[in-house]
Amino acid sequence: MAVSKSEIERRMRRFAETCQAGGLKLTHQRMEVFRELAGTDDHPDAETIYQNVRRRVPAISRDTVYRTLATLEEQGLVHKAEILSGRGRYDANMDHHHHFVCTECGRVHDFYSQALDDLPIPRSVTAIGRVESTQVQLRGICAGCAKSKC
Ligand SMILES: [Zn+2]
Ligand SMILES: [Zn+2]
Structure with a gap:
């Protein structure tokens, strides 16, 4: 299911604000990884996020995507949920749900x-x-x- 354009923009704005407030640099790669997650409500795992980001940013490495996700989680910018198989799934919906x-x-x-x-x-x-x-x-x-x- 796709997330509406206005909701994606809201998530991106909040992302930029939280990065600024926390002193986290808004790098191109962080933006692209978060944008990928902000545009879906599929709660994808890290590998799926990597495969999708790579289509837009071919130079990005798997390691960078995994590390970026871990950083974003640490900073409270995304949620990580252990759902069925124990593989971490990521969620950009930061409203309580x-x-x-x-x-x-x-x-x-x-x-x-x-x-x-x-x-x-x-x-x-x-x-x-x-x-x-x-x-x-x-x-x-x-x-x-x-x-x-x-
Ligand atoms: Zn089903
Ligand atoms: Zn969720």
Whole structure:
């Protein structure tokens, strides 16, 4: 699924602002890696991002893309989610949201829910540690896969 042009621009603006605020240089390669991620809601893994960026920037190396993603994650510019296979998947949607993961095709769909944002944290969790963020992951069969099965 494609992300709308205005949403991509919003993500790019936020990206530039956060880089400036954090003193991270806005290099061409960082811009291109982030632009690739900002334009999709597929939650791609690093290898997929590399393959797509390479089409636009043939000189970029796999190592650069992987390192750039790690830097962006460290700086809080992208999210990394361990979803099904344990391979890290990247997400440029920095609005608080939740995931529906299709166990058939592996696609990750973003959704928003105030009720889930407000879920009470069980008291037993405080014994485990301090919660810094929460995200709900639902698993199931997406509509597309359900349709192709019948
Ligand atoms: Zn599916
Ligand atoms: Zn997401």
